[in-house]
Amino acid sequence: QVQLAESGGGLVQAGGSLRLTCAASGRTFGNYAMGWFRQAPGKEREFVAGISWSGTSTLYADSVKGRITISRDNAKNTVYLQMNSLKPEDTAVYYCAAEQLGLQRLRRGGRIDYWGQGTQVTVSS
Secondary structure, eight states, rough: EEEEEEEEEEEEEEEEOEEEEEESTEEEEGGSSSEEEEOOOOOEEEEEEEEEETSSSSOTTTTTTTEEEEEEEEETTTEEEEEOOOOOOGOOOEEEEETTTTTHHHHSSSSSSSSOEEEEEEOOO
């Protein structure tokens, strides 16, 4: 069992930065690919970024490449999402996700093993 708790969301002006944190409970955190999804009002949840269990592989949505970096610290059971050069279209609820079947499965979304409750990110123009 893995429980995920996101933090770090908030209101920021366009061009600004935020760092989201996902703290995971459970002894098997290192067995899971981890990722971030987001859902804007009226839109479907979409993949943002993912990282393999070892941290050696990452994936990003085209819309965030070059602006967002995902990382993890398995010793602290934590995954991070550093977001720079934020745009109003980045406004959404951001969800942390954990998937034991790996990074490619995580990217497809849908029936992911574990989801966090989400944290709101609002980017003003």
